[in-house]
Amino acid sequence: MKPSRTFRHGGIIVNPISEWDQRERVENAFLPNGAVILLKQHAGRQARCVVRRGEYVREGMVIGRADGPLSANVHSSIPGVVRDIRVVALPEGGHAEAVVVALEGSFDRLGRREERYLWTTSGRNEILATLRDKGVVDTEAPGFPLFDLLGESRDIDLLIINAVECEPYLKAESCILRDRASEVMEGIAILQKILTPRRTLVATSRDRQPLLVESQESLSPVENVVLDPKYPQDMPAQLLAAIDGAHGRKGHNATIIKPSTAYAAYEAITHAMPMVERYVSVGGGAIKRPMVLKARIGTRIGDLIEECGGFRNPPVRLVLRGAMRGHSVYDLDTPITKTSSSVIALAAEEVGSQRRSSCIRCGRCRSICPERLDPDMLFRFVERGMIDRAIATGLRLCTACGACGYICPSRVPLVAAFSSELRNLEAPLSEPTGAKR
Amino acid sequence: MKRGKALSMGNAPFAFDKRTSSSLMWGTSAALLPAVAWGLYCFGLRALFAIAASILGALVGETVAGGLRKRFSLLDGSAFLTGLLVGMAMPPGVSPYIPALASLFAVSVVKGAFGGLGANWMNPALAGIAFSLLNWPEEMGAWSVPRHLENLSGLSGATPLAYCRAHAVAASGGAGPMDILTSSGVKFTYTDSSMTDFLNQCLFSRLGADLPGGYVDLFIGNKPGSLGELSALLILASSILILSRKMIRWEIPASIIGTFALLTWIFGGLSYGRDFFSGDILFSLLSGSFLLVAFFMATDPVTSPSSRSGMLIYGFGIGLLVFVLRSFGASAEGSAFAVILMNCCVPALAKLDAATSLRRAARAASEAIGVGE
Numbered sequence: 001m002k003p004s005r006t007f008r009h010g011g012i013i014v015n016p017i018s019e020w021d022q023r024e025r026v027e028n029a030f031l032p033n034g035a036v037i038l039l040k041q042h043a044g045r046q047a048r049c050v051v052r053r054g055e056y057v058r059e060g061m062v063i064g065r066a067d068g069p070l071s072a073n074v075h076s077s078i079p080g081v082v083r084d085i086r087v088v089a090l091p092e093g094g095h096a097e098a099v100v101v102a103l104e105g106s107f108d109r110l111g112r113r114e115e116r117y118l119w120t121t122s123g124r125n126e127i128l129a130t131l132r133d134k135g136v137v138d139t140e141a142p143g144f145p146l147f148d149l150l151g152e153s154r155d156i157d158l159l160i161i162n163a164v165e166c167e168p169y170l171k172a173e174s175c176i177l178r179d180r181a182s183e184v185m186e187g188i189a190i191l192q193k194i195l196t197p198r199r200t201l202v203a204t205s206r207d208r209q210p211l212l213v214e215s216q217e218s219l220s221p222v223e224n225v226v227l228d229p230k231y232p233q234d235m236p237a238q239l240l241a242a243i244d245g246a247h248g249r250k251g252h253n254a255t256i257i258k259p260s261t262a263y264a265a266y267e268a269i270t271h272a273m274p275m276v277e278r279y280v281s282v283g284g285g286a287i288k289r290p291m292v293l294k295a296r297i298g299t300r301i302g303d304l305i306e307e308c309g310g311f312r313n314p315p316v317r318l319v320l321r322g323a324m325r326g327h328s329v330y331d332l333d334t335p336i337t338k339t340s341s342s343v344i345a346l347a348a349e350e351v352g353s354q355r356r357s358s359c360i361r362c363g364r365c366r367s368i369c370p371e372r373l374d375p376d377m378l379f380r381f382v383e384r385g386m387i388d389r390a391i392a393t394g395l396r397l398c399t400a401c402g403a404c405g406y407i408c409p410s411r412v413p414l415v416a417a418f419s420s421e422l423r424n425l426e427a428p429l430s431e432p433t434g435a436k437r
Numbered sequence: 438m439k440r441g442k443a444l445s446m447g448n449a450p451f452a453f454d455k456r457t458s459s460s461l462m463w464g465t466s467a468a469l470l471p472a473v474a475w476g477l478y479c480f481g482l483r484a485l486f487a488i489a490a491s492i493l494g495a496l497v498g499e500t501v502a503g504g505l506r507k508r509f510s511l512l513d514g515s516a517f518l519t520g521l522l523v524g525m526a527m528p529p530g531v532s533p534y535i536p537a538l539a540s541l542f543a544v545s546v547v548k549g550a551f552g553g554l555g556a557n558w559m560n561p562a563l564a565g566i567a568f569s570l571l572n573w574p575e576e577m578g579a580w581s582v583p584r585h586l587e588n589l590s591g592l593s594g595a596t597p598l599a600y601c602r603a604h605a606v607a608a609s610g611g612a613g614p615m616d617i618l619t620s621s622g623v624k625f626t627y628t629d630s631s632m633t634d635f636l637n638q639c640l641f642s643r644l645g646a647d648l649p650g651g652y653v654d655l656f657i658g659n660k661p662g663s664l665g666e667l668s669a670l671l672i673l674a675s676s677i678l679i680l681s682r683k684m685i686r687w688e689i690p691a692s693i694i695g696t697f698a699l700l701t702w703i704f705g706g707l708s709y710g711r712d713f714f715s716g717d718i719l720f721s722l723l724s725g726s727f728l729l730v731a732f733f734m735a736t737d738p739v740t741s742p743s744s745r746s747g748m749l750i751y752g753f754g755i756g757l758l759v760f761v762l763r764s765f766g767a768s769a770e771g772s773a774f775a776v777i778l779m780n781c782c783v784p785a786l787a788k789l790d791a792a793t794s795l796r797r798a799a800r801a802a803s804e805a806i807g808v809g810e
Contacts, residue, residue, distance in 0.1 A: 014452060168452055323452040346451055354447075357458050357513060358555030363686070363743030371801070374794045376743060393791070394798030402450035409458045410555075416448035 005206075006228040007241035010370040012403045014168055014231045014324065020208045025291040026175045026279070029307055031110075033103050035078050035298025036335040037063060038088070040096035042143040044070025049097060055082045059108050060274045063099050066132070072145040073135035077276035077296040080104040091320050091327040091334060092141065093423070098335070101298070109273070119269045124194055127269060134268035135275045135338075139260040141321055143339040146265060150194045150255070158254035159197035161188060161222075161262060162239060163204045166231045167322045169283035169344050174208045175292045176259045176279055181214075185222070187262030190269050192220055195255055203239060205229045231324065232401040238370050260341075275338055282308045284323075285347035286315035295336050301343045302332030315345035324402040357410045365404035365414065371397045375404040375414045382417045395421060458554075461684055461738075462514030466521055468675040468684075469733065473525060475671055476664035479583035480529035484664050488524035491536035495520025498541040502549025515554045516544050522562035522734060525665020526726060526773070527569070528580050535576055539569040559780045560740045563730075563773045570773070578768075580661040586626065596662045597655065598724040599769040605708050613709055614720045615651050629654040655723040666726040676732040685736040688745055692752025693731045693759070698722060700760040708764060727759065730772035740780045746793070747786040754779045 040046035047064030051057060057076040064074035076099070084100040119127060132147035161184075163177050177184060192200060200222045207229045227233060227242050236256055260279055267273040276297050283290035288309030295304055301318070305311070319326045320334065321341050336343075365375035373394045381390035398418045405415040477484050499516035503509055510516070523540040543565030548557040570577050580596050595603065601614040604621065612620065632653040641648050654660055658668030666672070679685050698718045705716020722728065735741065735755055742751050755775045762771025 012454075015455075317447070317451055319449075319451050322449075324450045326449055326451065328447055328449075328451065344451075351451065352453055352455065353457055358553060360458050360461075360555050360738045361741075361743050362458075362461075362738035363748075366743055367745070372797060374743075374790070377791060377794065392798065393794050394801065397798060397801050400449070405450045406452060407454050409454070409456050409461055411453070411457070413448065415450060419448065 005226065005242060006230045006233060007238040007370065009241075009372050010368045010403065011230040011232065011238070012368050012407055013229070014166065014406065020171065020174065024171055024175055024178075025289075026179055027291060027293055027307075029280075029293040029295040029299060029304055031078060031103065031107075032296060032299040032303055034080070034083070035076070035101045035103075035296060036088070036300070036333070037074060037077060037099045037101060037298040038090070038096055038335060038337050039064040039074050039098065040090065041074060041297070041337040041339060042070065042072040042137045042145055044068055044072070044145070046096045047071055047074045049085060049099065051082050051085075051099060053082055053085060056080070056105065057082060057101060058105075059110065060276055062135075062274075063101075066135075066145070070145060070148050072137050072143070072147075073133065073274070074099075075135055075274035075276050076101055077298050078103050079107060091329045093327075114271050117270055117272060119190060119193075127190060127194055130272070131265060131268055134273065136261075136264050136268045137275065137338050139258050139264065139278060139339060139341065141325075141339045143337075146261065150191070153195055153253070153255055156195050156197045156253050156255055157199065158243075159188070159191060159195055159200045160239065160243065160254050160256045161200070161202040161259055162234055162256050163202060163208075163259050164227055164234045164239060165208065166205060166229055166233045167324045169290070170281050170322055170342050171283070172279040172281045172292050172341055173259050174204075175281075176263055177202075177204070180259075180263055183266050184259050184262050186270060187259075187264075187266035188222060190265050191255075191257060191262060197255070199223065201225045201243065203227055203243065205233070231403060231406075232370060232399070235370070235399055235401060237399070278336070278338060278340070280304060280336060280340055281342040282344075283342065284315070284319070284344040285350045286311050286313055286345035288312040297338060298335045300332060301329070301334050301336065301340075304336070304343055305332065305345060311345060313347050316348045316351050317346040319344040319346065324406065325400065354411060356412060359410050359412050362409060364407045364409065368403050368407050370401060370403060371399060373397060375418075376412075379412060379414050379417055382421050387421065390421065391425075396425065398422060456684075459513040459515075462518050464682070464684055465679060465733065466514060466518045468679050469521055469525065469665065471671040471675060472665045472668055472729070473521070475658055475668045476525070476529070479585070479658070479667060480581070480664065481584060484529045486533050487527045487529065487531050487536050487664060488521070490533035491524030491527065491540045492517060492520035494537035495523065495540040495544045498544030498549065502545045502553065505549070506553060508553065510553060513554060515548075519543050519548070519562045519565065522665075523565040523569075525729065526562075526566045526663050528577060528663055530579055530581050531576055535569050535573055539565040542568050555739055557739060558783065560734055560737050560776055562737075563734055563776050563780075566773045567777060570768070570770075574768075580663075582661045583659065583667070586659055596725065596769070597660050597720075598763075601720075602763075602769040613706070613711070613715075613717045614724075615649055615717065617709075618651060619649075623651075625650050625654050626659050628657065629659065652719055652723065655720065660724075663726065666729045669723045669728050672728045672732065676728070679732075685732070686745075686748060688748035689736045689741055689752045689755075690731045692749045693735055693756045694722065696753045696756025697727070697759050700757065704760070704764070721763075725763075725770050726772050730759075730776060731755075734773075735776045735779075740783060742783055742786045742790065744790045744793075747783075747790055750786060751779055751783065754782060 045067045048067045050065055051063045059079045061076050062073055063076050066073050080101045080103045083102045087095050088098045089095055128147055128151055136146045137143040163173050165173050203225045206226050232238055264275050279292055280295050281292050282304050293304050318329050320329055323344055378390050378395055400415055400419040402415050495516045499511055520540045524536050527536045543561040547559050547564040548561040551557045601617050604617050633648055633650050636648055656669050701716040701718050701721045742748050758775035758778055759771050762775055
């Protein structure tokens with residue numbers, strides 16, 4: 001029997017999973033007239049604001065300084081005047097300060113010939129310091145700064161480039177790997193220099209074929225691993241399990257990085273470019289022309305949607321960061337952050353009936369939970385306030401991947417209950433994306 | 438500012454499987470229609486009355502029970518399905534008040550009184566069937582012969598299963614159930630004899646086997662019996678459909694049928710004066726309501742376990758009990774009571790599952806801590 005190249009326990013096939021098209025469009029978004037730049041786009045504390053109202057800022061100028069561990073510098077993505085510094089609500093909950101910049105003056109970098117810095121002669125600490133300086137964070141929520149993510153690890157077994165996009169509507173990582181392969185490869189080389197991994201793997205999904213990278217002379221070799229599509233394969237535990245399955249090995253320490261993060265590292269190191277833009281998948285049934293846009297941080301999601309032709313039919317839901325694990329927003333003024341991988345506008349027929357009915361104990365949630373939990377039982381404990389029992393049966397192991405919520409025929413709000421309870425517990429067992437094993 | 442008219446907020450996930458609980462209920466009901474249609478063909482209008490009365494009773498029961506809880510749940514399909522299943526278990530000539538009362542009892546008391554769909558611990562349809570079997574044993578035992586077989590069959594007032602059971606003690610010396618039927622003067626249809634000949638010539642002769650007459654009639658449904666359980670062929674076809682669409686899990690029916698077939702093979706011959714390992718598996722599987730119960734009633738998600746191991750144990754228990762009840766019970770038909778008895782064990786099986794997941798979570802948590810250090 002052919003070994004299946006995916007993780008073993010649970011998992012679901014999310015529809016429409018295979019909507020990937022080789023000719024997927026990628027475009028540069030228009031520059032925004034104004035940008036709302038959040039000072040908290042990373043895992044740690046909000047950055048300290050270093051500009052005042054009325055001050056002129058240049059493109060790429062620091063407007064927020066990192067404040068403590070897991071915090072990162074924030075740069076202005078456009079040149080202009082600071083119109084306002086106000087507190088806004090974050091899509092994921094909570095509040096943070098945002099700097100509102102109105103476009104004015106000229107771009108220092110845009111449209112000019114890019115400088116190119118030689119990094120191969122720089123030391124590890126120098127590269128890490130540059131990454132910190134340029135505010136490079138992991139492009140996936142909650143946005144761990146690369147300085148913290150990579151600084152601790154060295155001589156690891158595996159560096160895994162995670163291009164497994166298994167959620168519907170997410171295409172940015174695949175597009176980056178397709179269109180910016182050489183840049184991503186150089187980013188990988190930079191990461192290799194910091195981490196000195198024994199092996200480097202690029203994991204892609206079979207339904208996004210062919211997305212194979214070629215090793216270049218100057219780098220230590222990069223291997224392609226093609227995995228069978230299954231959700232949530234992009235999560236650290238499942239990705240490692242899938243790769244273990246493909247290679248028949250177990251127990252290694254690995255660092256997992258998305259192609260977009262490697263690309264941001266490349267921009268920061270070779271072009272001294274702060275993290276002021278990112279690739280965003282704009283999609284969903286309510287969008288007229290779904291595509292991937294390279295947008296400045298702080299752009300309104302409404303602007304991006306407009307650039308995709310606006311709405312085809314009225315959206316019932318606006319979602320940031322993916323339909324399975326993202327957050328719903330109600331405001332088209334919500335800005336893009338370093339971790340906004342996608343903007344999704346869902347049409348009524350995609351969302352379907354939301355009416356909750358009673359649990360019929362069909363056991364579907366149990367059979368698909370990738371962490372082998374019993375979501376129905378956990379939910380009953382949480383609903384009755386028996387938190388101790390819920391923790392004893394594994395509530396803390398829940399990664400809020402959303403698979404049980406997807407499959408539940410009674411639309412029981414399983415994931416909502418678990419994630420709010422996990423937030424209360426502040427999950428001491430959760431680890432950064434580059435989980436070590 | 439362009440804003441959607443009714444943007445709704447909420448928590449992830451925002452994508453869902455198309456399947457809902459009510460689509461499962463309606464889908465299962467639809468899958469049963471071929472078997473019902475065969476019943477209507479066999480018994481005509483009086484069968485239609487029985488089924489309609491049963492469904493009506495269930496819908497009234499749901500309206501009343503739902504109304505008392507101030508919840509409108511008529512459209513979720515579960516009451517319709519219960520009514521349909523109760524109706525399918527009725528003998529064709531039954532007075533309509535019996536199925537109506539049975540499904541009224543099933544939906545309002547067995548399901549509604551415990552809090553509606555998802556909260557009941559006993560399968561409502563089977564409880565309704567048991568209710569009518571216990572209340573009106575004579576009416577429920579009045580089987581009639583399908584219209585197109587009236588001038589053929591020697592069986593008039595009994596299903597093949599009941600007839601063989603009644604005559605099994607008298608007969609001895611190795612006569613199996615089918616031999617009893619044949620020797621009592623039951624004639625099989627032309628379809629049966631031609632199909633049996635065909636199968637024997639093309640298939641079984643090459644395997645060195647010989648299929649005696651009668652099984653094809655049993656399989657197709659040319660026999661007296663209740664409205665919906667006649668045709669094993671149609672029930673199996675529907676089962677394959679709902680299994681392939683993953684509307685039910687395979688573990689429960691597989692475990693029931695496997696256990697029951699094994700026990701029948703080993704011990705089934707004894708009541709006919711035969712040796713061990715001589716039971717007639719085919720006859721036992723194809724007669725009575727066994728297949729309908731195994732695929733459509735025992736698999737009711739609400740009253741069956743949620744974990745794979747629980748499902749296998751549950752199915753094993755049902756298979757065992759069906760065999761015991763059919764061999765030693767008061768009536769020839771034991772499937773309904775077997776499932777009800779195993780329904781009582783589901784909470785205990787859930788406790789087992791809870792203990793298992795507790796252990797698993799503790800192990801996983803200790804692994805996670807061990808790695809963090």
